[in-house]
Amino acid sequence: MQKIKVLFLDRDGTMIYDELGDYIRTVEQVRLIPNADVAIALAKRAGYKIVIVTNQAAIAKGIVTESRVQEINNFLQTMLAAKQATYDLCYYAPSHPSVPHPMYDQRKTWRKPDTGMVEEAVKDFAAQGCEVDKAHSFFIGDKQIDIECGSRAGLRPILVMTGYGEAEECRKKQTPPEFIAADLYDAVVNYVLAVTPTPNLA
Numbered sequence: 017m018q019k020i021k022v023l024f025l026d027r028d029g030t031m032i033y034d035e036l037g038d039y040i041r042t043v044e045q046v047r048l049i050p051n052a053d054v055a056i057a058l059a060k061r062a063g064y065k066i067v068i069v070t071n072q073a074a075i076a077k078g079i080v081t082e083s084r085v086q087e088i089n090n091f092l093q094t095m096l097a098a099k100q101a102t103y104d105l106c107y108y109a110p111s112h113p114s115v116p117h118p119m120y121d122q123r124k125t126w127r128k129p130d131t132g133m134v135e136e137a138v139k140d141f142a143a144q145g146c147e148v149d150k151a152h153s154f155f156i157g158d159k160q161i162d163i164e165c166g167s168r169a170g171l172r173p174i175l176v177m178t179g180y181g182e183a184e185e186c187r188k189k190q191t192p193p194e195f196i197a198a199d200l201y202d203a204v205v206n207y208v209l210a211v212t213p214t215p216n217l218a
Contacts, residue, residue: 017142017145017146017147018145018146018147019146019147019148019149020063020065020141020146020147020148020149021063021064021065021149021152021153021212022064022065022066022067022137022141022148022149022153022154023056023059023064023065023066023067023153023154023156023204023208024067024069024134024137024153024154024155024156024166024169024171025056025066025067025068025069025103025156025157025200026068026069026070026128026156026157026158026159026162026179027068027069027070027089027092028040028070028179029157029158029159029176029178029179029180029181030049030052030156030157030158030162030176030178030179030200031048031049031052031056031068031092031200032046032047032048032049032052032092033047033048033049033178033179034158034179034180036179036180039072039074039079039080040088041074041079041080041084042084042088043087043088043091046088046091046092046095048095049178049199049200050199050201051199051200051201052199052200052201053095053096053098053099053101054099054101054201055101055200055201055203055204055205056096056099056101056103056200056204057099057100057101058204058205058209059204059208059209060100060101060102062209064208065104065105065141065146066101066102066103066104066105067103067104067105067106067107067137068089068103068105068106068107068108069107069108069109069128069133069134069137069155069165070106070107070108070109071108071109071127071128071161072085072108072109072110073109073110073111073112073127075108075110075111076110076111076112077112082110085108085110089106089108093106105137105140105141107126107133107136107137108126108133109123109124109126109127109128109132109133110123110126111123111124111126111127112127128157128159128161128162128164128165129160129161129162129164129165129168130165130168131165131168131169134155134165134166134169134171135169150169150170150171151172152172152212153171153172154166154171154172154173154174154203154208155169155171155172155173155174156173156174156175156176156197156200156203157173157174157175157176158175158176158177158178158179158180158181158182159179159180159182159185160182160185160186160189160191162175163175163186163191163192163193164189164191167191172194173191173193173194174193174194174195174196174197174203174207174208175193175195175196175197176196176197176198176199176200176202176203177196177197177198177199178198178199178200183196194207195207
């Protein structure tokens, strides 16, 4: 089985601007954080697979539909394609503990900080004949739950200070990230690519 390196990326607040205190409801709200697409393109060029893992409780709350979330994710993929920065897999957690739902609760272990989405990606890659090399794979997000999820899953967690940038929450919960970056570009260029082996890009 081929070993692969993966960047697991939170979406809102890490790749695109978050509607702080609200939800991304339409494609018109999707705005890439500067150089996020460049960062992903560089990571892909260095051999990383890209996986989006995003909590979308707005589905369970009836604020947006699953089809709308899928539309937003597809729109994001189109934006990323312009820089050869497309993602390989994308997962969203539709449940929320405050809103019981018979269908969405089947995926309640997907909701970060639980590791269900990461585990699903590992299984899906395995079905393609690939084994995720967790020692050289990272989880990048702007919230404490991202750092906790990455740690629980055996990945290397990086906190970005875009979005909620919950450095203080990480300190309080004693879930320190391996690195704190200004944004996704900083995380990839100044840490991920600096500390892990990469192929010759010449």
